[in-house]
Amino acid sequence: MLQKIYEDLGITPEVYVLGEEILKELNPRFDEIDKVAEINQLKVLKALQDCKVSEACLLGTTGYGYNDIGRDTLEEVYAKVFHTEDALVRPQITCGTHALALALMSNLRPGDELLSPVGKPYDTLEEVIGIRDSKGSLKEYGISYSQVDLLPDGGFDYDNIAKAINEKTKLVTIQRSKGYQTRPTLSVTRIGELISFIKKIKPDVICMVDNCYGEFVETIEPTDVGADMVVGSLIKNPGGGLAPIGGYIAGKKECVENAAYRLTSPGLGKEVGASLGILSSFYQGLFLAPTVTAGALKGAIFAANLFERAGFSVVPNSIESRHDIIQAVTFGTPEGVVSFCEGIQKAAPIDSFVTPEPWDMPGYDSKVIMAAGAFVSGSSIELSADGPIKPPFAVYFQGGLTWQHAKFGILTAYQSVKNAGLID
Numbered sequence: 001m002l003q004k005i006y007e008d009l010g011i012t013p014e015v016y017v018l019g020e021e022i023l024k025e026l027n028p029r030f031d032e033i034d035k036v037a038e039i040n041q042l043k044v045l046k047a048l049q050d051c052k053v054s055e056a057c058l059l060g061t062t063g064y065g066y067n068d069i070g071r072d073t074l075e076e077v078y079a080k081v082f083h084t085e086d087a088l089v090r091p092q093i094t095c096g097t098h099a100l101a102l103a104l105m106s107n108l109r110p111g112d113e114l115l116s117p118v119g120k121p122y123d124t125l126e127e128v129i130g131i132r133d134s135k136g137s138l139k140e141y142g143i144s145y146s147q148v149d150l151l152p153d154g155g156f157d158y159d160n161i162a163k164a165i166n167e168k169t170k171l172v173t174i175q176r177s178k179g180y181q182t183r184p185t186l187s188v189t190r191i192g193e194l195i196s197f198i199k200k201i202k203p204d205v206i207c208m209v210d211n212c213y214g215e216f217v218e219t220i221e222p223t224d225v226g227a228d229m230v231v232g233s234l235i236k237n238p239g240g241g242l243a244p245i246g247g248y249i250a251g252k253k254e255c256v257e258n259a260a261y262r263l264t265s266p267g268l269g270k271e272v273g274a275s276l277g278i279l280s281s282f283y284q285g286l287f288l289a290p291t292v293t294a295g296a297l298k299g300a301i302f303a304a305n306l307f308e309r310a311g312f313s314v315v316p317n318s319i320e321s322r323h324d325i326i327q328a329v330t331f332g333t334p335e336g337v338v339s340f341c342e343g344i345q346k347a348a349p350i351d352s353f354v355t356p357e358p359w360d361m362p363g364y365d366s367k368v369i370m371a372a373g374a375f376v377s378g379s380s381i382e383l384s385a386d387g388p389i390k391p392p393f394a395v396y397f398q399g400g401l402t403w404q405h406a407k408f409g410i411l412t413a414y415q416s417v418k419n420a421g422l423i424d
């Protein structure tokens with residue numbers, strides 16, 4: 001009966017059966033993911049209970065937002081979940097890049113140096129830092145930047161990291177997810193090793209982790225292994241698909257305070273910022289985030305196995321351990337990238353009837369195709385994919401609010417690539 005429903009939705013019996021075969025082998029890994037989700041679900045629940053979240057917390061304030069009990073309690077909940085002294089969780093933080101920029105700009109002063117010991121940061125941070133010249137960058141404010149790339153095998157270049165740390169080094173930024181690069185994603189344990197090495201050389205340096213796409217993939221977070229700050233977006237994992245906007249910074253009291261005074265104003269800090277009735281989606285999204293993340297993770301592993309078997313190179317591969325929800329598939333041809341994205345779009349709950357096309361997006365040096373049919377515009381915890389139309393013609397995809405939808409999306413993408421004649 002299920003096969004018939006899939007057939008009505010455009011999945012041929014051959015593709016359906018292949019998917020089922022692969023899934024049978026994945027059961028032990030899926031069981032492990034469910035265990036992680038269970039631990040994280042209880043962690044979030046306990047935080048909500050310990051902070052005595054009440055019905056009143058779900059309401060909002062307007063105007064200045066003084067004494068917004070829901071906002072203040074939510075920040076306590078985040079601090080509990082990430083085991084930090086404090087947190088800033090706001091709808092006024094517009095996206096992940098904004099949260100990261102805020103954390104950097106508020107904790108660095110003219111004359112300080114920022115170090116990335118894990119290679120090039122996420123594209124949008126290049127303009128924040130001033131790697132690419134940009135108005136208002138850290139560089140314009142006299143904050144310098146140095147970078148140590150990972151070794152060819154993905155390891156940390158400890159010798160050069162030690163050399164790069166100097167009297168000006170104030171903050172070290174560590175990106176957990178590979179983002180849209182081919183380097184491996186860092187496990188929380190490896191992040192911990194890097195932080196201990198750095199703190200041994202300079203104990204008072206601030207270690208910040210860009211936590212985007214990594215939240216709830218493991219049972220521990222970077223703040224459990226020495227990070228002073230974790231930063232991320234609420235339209236990725238921790239928003240659980242329900243938060244329509246927002247970002248967070250969780251960490252040491254002083255780091256979070258600095259960020260709050262920068263977000264609002266010196267003297268005002270965390271005391272203002274009306275929540276405008278948006279908080280129930282933040283609370284409920286956080287509550288759902290562990291299981292939503294688990295579904296996305298299963299989808300990524302399923303896709304890796306399906307497309308690897310069809311002969312494409314996939315990063316991470318079919319058996320590697322996972323530390324974020326992103327999956328890359330290299331097609332080697334523009335047609336592969338386009339047909340994959342068409343399949344993802346076709347499987348979306350919103351805008352499934354439109355056909356995505358490659359276009360010249362600002363900030364990119366080639367045409368890019370994006371597939372997203374999301375309830376929250378641009379949300380990448382929902383099933384979404386994109387790929388630049390240039391060699392090696394790889395597509396990056398992530399998300400899926402439920403495992404069942406991720407599975408259907410991946411089967412539809414596979415069918416689309418197959419229908420384009422790219423799979424024997």
Ligand SMILES: *Cc1c(COP(=O)(O)O)cnc(C)c1O
Binds near residue numbers: 177178
């Ligand atoms: C998504 C992402 C960002 C930026 O977040 P936006 O919400 O797109 O601004 C930064 N770093 C990493 C690793 C990301 O995945």
